Amino acid sequence: MTWPAILALTLGSYALKAVGLVALRGRRLPPFLDEVLVLLPAALFGALIVVSTLGGDRALVIDARVAGVAAAAIALWRRAGFVVVVVVAATTTALVRAIS
Amino acid sequence: MGRQPSIRRSAVALGVAVGVFGVSFGVIAVGAGLSVPMACAMSLFVFTGATQFAAVSVIDSGGSPLSAVGSGLLLGLRHIGYGLSLDRTLPRERRWRLAAAQFLIDESTAMALAQPDSADGRRAFWNAGLSVFVFWNAGTLVGALFGSVLGDPATLGLDAVFPAAFLALIVPLLRERDGRLAAATGAVIAAVLVPLVAAGLPIVLAAFGAVPVTALRRFAERREDGP
Numbered sequence: 001m002t003w004p005a006i007l008a009l010t011l012g013s014y015a016l017k018a019v020g021l022v023a024l025r026g027r028r029l030p031p032f033l034d035e036v037l038v039l040l041p042a043a044l045f046g047a048l049i050v051v052s053t054l055g056g057d058r059a060l061v062i063d064a065r066v067a068g069v070a071a072a073a074i075a076l077w078r079r080a081g082f083v084v085v086v087v088v089a090a091t092t093t094a095l096v097r098a099i100s
Numbered sequence: 101m102g103r104q105p106s107i108r109r110s111a112v113a114l115g116v117a118v119g120v121f122g123v124s125f126g127v128i129a130v131g132a133g134l135s136v137p138m139a140c141a142m143s144l145f146v147f148t149g150a151t152q153f154a155a156v157s158v159i160d161s162g163g164s165p166l167s168a169v170g171s172g173l174l175l176g177l178r179h180i181g182y183g184l185s186l187d188r189t190l191p192r193e194r195r196w197r198l199a200a201a202q203f204l205i206d207e208s209t210a211m212a213l214a215q216p217d218s219a220d221g222r223r224a225f226w227n228a229g230l231s232v233f234v235f236w237n238a239g240t241l242v243g244a245l246f247g248s249v250l251g252d253p254a255t256l257g258l259d260a261v262f263p264a265a266f267l268a269l270i271v272p273l274l275r276e277r278d279g280r281l282a283a284a285t286g287a288v289i290a291a292v293l294v295p296l297v298a299a300g301l302p303i304v305l306a307a308f309g310a311v312p313v314t315a316l317r318r319f320a321e322r323r324e325d326g327p
Binding site for chain 1: 146159186187202206256257260264266267269271291295306307308314317
């Protein structure tokens with residue numbers, strides 16, 4: 001790694017973070033795109049959850065993470081709080097990994 | 101009342117888990133030949149875990165700094181969608197947004213969007229952004245200086261914390277049928293694309309899953325309104 005590369009990563013990452021934030025600033029889009037924007041976060045985070053649960057090196061992998069996320073889903077369904085959900089996920093995953 | 105401490109507690113819990121990954125970033129970065137100041141500068145200024153891990157792993161496997169920048173920025177593309185998603189939650193002044201941009205990450209976005217109104221959303225954005233910033237940077241410094249003091253985060257099950265936390269945070273987005281449909285569509289698109297395209301692209305392309313769901317909703321509404 002070189003310092004110019006770190007500078008490029010810094011400027012590039014900041015630009016990607018800033019561009020969506022300053023693009024609209026409350027301006028309304030055509031109605032169809034406005035509705036797309038409302039559903040955008042659900043689509044993005046649905047994808048992020050799948051990639052962080054199943055993502056491997058260019059492959060889908062089923063491992064102990066799946067058990068942890070399933071346990072978290074059950075905890076959520078039982079109306080557990082955020083911290084409990086996170087602890088349940090980590091503990092379940094660690095246990096499954098330890099015994100497998 | 102009551103909501104504010106819960107925002108803070110969630111932000112700290114998330115920060116602690118991220119901090120452990122910060123330690124492993126520090127370890128991996130130094131292992132890939134980065135100096136301690138370089139590792140810390142990345143966490144301070146790039147401040148996006150996925151981008152940093154991707155860039156350092158390219159270097160570690162013998163790639164050039166240029167391809168490290170390329171892979172890293174590919175993983176950062178999803179932030180464009182995050183910025184657009186937060187448009188209605190955050191204050192509109194350009195200067196405010198340019199200052200907030202550095203703290204736009206997965207965690208701050210999800211926590212802000214999980215709140216019922218924009219005042220709480222704004223508070224959640226800063227709580228999560230700053231908590232993760234502090235723990236991530238402290239973790240990086242510890243890992244870069246002392247090595248793997250905490251063991252492998254995977255052994256502790258911490259890699260499952262991220263999907264679990266995001267699942268918990270997006271529950272409010274799933275209350276309506278269209279939200280559930282958009283999340284499912286995005287999830288399927290990403291799952292199909294993971295083996296096919298470079299890391300970082302599946303999530304960005306999954307954003308387009310919101311388009312057919314919107315079209316479907318409009319179609320259904322028109323039929324209801326029709327004769």
